Amino acid sequence: MSRPNDFSDLCTRLLRRAQKGDVRSFGELYVSLKPVVTRYVKSFDRNLPRQDAEDVVQEVFLKAWQALASFRGDASAKTFILTITRHAVLNELSRRRVNAARWSALVKTVVSPTSFRHHDRPAALYSEELLRRLYKAINRLTDKQRQAIELDQLLDLPRPDAARLAGCSREQFADRLYRAKMRIRQALGRRVPSVPP
Numbered sequence: 001m002s003r004p005n006d007f008s009d010l011c012t013r014l015l016r017r018a019q020k021g022d023v024r025s026f027g028e029l030y031v032s033l034k035p036v037v038t039r040y041v042k043s044f045d046r047n048l049p050r051q052d053a054e055d056v057v058q059e060v061f062l063k064a065w066q067a068l069a070s071f072r073g074d075a076s077a078k079t080f081i082l083t084i085t086r087h088a089v090l091n092e093l094s095r096r097r098v099n100a101a102r103w104s105a106l107v108k109t110v111v112s113p114t115s116f117r118h119h120d121r122p123a124a125l126y127s128e129e130l131l132r133r134l135y136k137a138i139n140r141l142t143d144k145q146r147q148a149i150e151l152d153q154l155l156d157l158p159r160p161d162a163a164r165l166a167g168c169s170r171e172q173f174a175d176r177l178y179r180a181k182m183r184i185r186q187a188l189g190r191r192v193p194s195v196p197p
Contacts, residue, residue, distance in 0.1 A: 009076075011029055014026070014028050014032070015029055018068055029077065033077075036078065036081075037057050040089075041056050041057060044093065048092075052092065056085075060085045064084050136187070137184045137187035137188055138184065141184070145177075148177040149180045151165055151173075159174070
């Protein structure tokens with residue numbers, strides 16, 4: 001039976017070889033540490049969708065490959081990789097929080113308040129089904145309407161700046177935004193998906 005340090009030593013040796021240009025060693029390091037990195041990613045947020053967790057894991061190893069030269073050996077390769085993992089996960093969670101807040105702000109401006117009759121408003125706004133329907137509705141907009149929604153709601157730009165970036169007058173921008181919101185409202189329908197209590 002091998003000691004726990006043997007695994008750490010093996011990973012460090014593989015990382016050292018990868019630093020010298022041995023791509024195969026980095027592949028072995030990936031295979032060895034991927035389960036550890038995946039568990040660590042999921043420990044931050046058990047509700048992180050599988051595909052998002054996998055994307056973070058891939059990003060971690062890409063960043064580790066790019067940062068090979070910075071590994072000095074002060075810590076083990078596992079610690080080096082898990083430090084990169086921690087930063088990648090925190091960035092992903094931060095990005096998701098910002099996006100959820102922006103999308104929910106869009107939903108608030110588009111969905112009729114009466115749609116929330118029997119639901120707790122914040123819970124309904126974060127409903128997975130509602131967000132899925134919202135993404136689908138946004139994808140059906142014209143390019144100009146989608147651009148108006150993104151500039152106004154997601155980037156939260158002042159209207160004059162948003163109109164200038166869209167290459168149109170304020171009135172044209174307001175019209176595109178209005179039409180986009182109306183199309184989204186129609187696509188979402190009258191009823192908001194139910195949310196468990």
